[in-house]
Amino acid sequence: MEIKSRREEFERQGYIFCKDFFSKDEIDNLWENIKLSDIEENTFRWDQNRLQFHTHFLNRNHKIRDLIAQSKVVDLLSQIVGANIWVRFDQAISKDPGASMMPWHQDNGYTRLKHTYYQVWIPLTKMTLENGGLLVQSDNYSANQKILPHKYVDGFFVCEKPPNKSLFIEAKPGDIAIFSSLLLHCTTPNTSNESRWSYVVECLPLNCFDPLVEPPYFVMARDGKPYSKFVRFFPQRLNPINVLKYGWFKLKNVWYCWLRPVVRHILKIQS
Numbered sequence: 001m002e003i004k005s006r007r008e009e010f011e012r013q014g015y016i017f018c019k020d021f022f023s024k025d026e027i028d029n030l031w032e033n034i035k036l037s038d039i040e041e042n043t044f045r046w047d048q049n050r051l052q053f054h055t056h057f058l059n060r061n062h063k064i065r066d067l068i069a070q071s072k073v074v075d076l077l078s079q080i081v082g083a084n085i086w087v088r089f090d091q092a093i094s095k096d097p098g099a100s101m102m103p104w105h106q107d108n109g110y111t112r113l114k115h116t117y118y119q120v121w122i123p124l125t126k127m128t129l130e131n132g133g134l135l136v137q138s139d140n141y142s143a144n145q146k147i148l149p150h151k152y153v154d155g156f157f158v159c160e161k162p163p164n165k166s167l168f169i170e171a172k173p174g175d176i177a178i179f180s181s182l183l184l185h186c187t188t189p190n191t192s193n194e195s196r197w198s199y200v201v202e203c204l205p206l207n208c209f210d211p212l213v214e215p216p217y218f219v220m221a222r223d224g225k226p227y228s229k230f231v232r233f234f235p236q237r238l239n240p241i242n243v244l245k246y247g248w249f250k251l252k253n254v255w256y257c258w259l260r261p262v263v264r265h266i267l268k269i270q271s
């Protein structure tokens with residue numbers, strides 16, 4: 001597939017979608033290596049275990065690193081993220097039959113980070129309206145690139161201003177979607193009788209620090225070329241302003257994302 005410049009498209013709509021980006025062998029290989037990596041080891045469960053986030057494959061499996069930090073992925077991503085890219089997080093997400101809708105949100109509504117980061121979505125199974133596929137906002141993304149208010153409802157952070165218009169991204173294994181952490185998105189309930197799986201990698205430019213991530217940091221690209229190495233430090237990590245600013249941010253985050261929802265939940269039960 002020829003990769004033409006997608007930057008302008010991304011800035012306008014907050015995402016890009018490429019069909020048939022990976023070969024069948026590449027996706028089979030990714031799937032196989034995810035399954036080999038003790039999937040239950042780092043798993044967060046939601047929605048009565050029907051929505052599961054299995055995390056941290058890149059630091060456990062070099063074949064997954066090779067797939068993610070290969071030239072065609074770096075070529076595409078560097079048009080959007082820039083020439084130097086590191087990965088803050090990676091996860092395989094399973095959505096089982098009976099799982100409910102993942103409500104409209106921006107990823108920043110969960111992490112509360114002030115900067116934009118980039119989600120790379122790689123379907124491992126087909127993603128349909130019936131099995132928990134992805135809906136994205138299709139109105140006004142470029143005019144509204146800011147963090148919107150979210151409220152905590154039944155375990156999810158839900159955006160208080162859902163989009164007026166949305167678009168369903170019907171995707172199959174081999175396709176890839178890249179979207180901004182500020183793009184409003186949700187996934188549909190899984191009313192089918194099969195599980196939906198995706199593998200998601202979250203990236204940042206190397207001139208951006210993220211206080212929520214512990215070292216080592218996986219750097220996938222340098223100067224627009226595959227790099228694929230773990231580092232313990234990079235300039236933004238050592239910047240004293242970041243150290244002070246984000247120390248405070250971390251404390252606030254523990255309150256907002258963990259303690260506050262629990263306190264509110266308990267108070268609701270008691271009242």
Ligand SMILES: O=C(O)CCC(=O)C(=O)O
Nearest residue numbers: 093095102107132186187
């Ligand atoms: O995979 C899903 O169903 C929801 C995941 C999601 O929206 C996210 O990780 O931001």
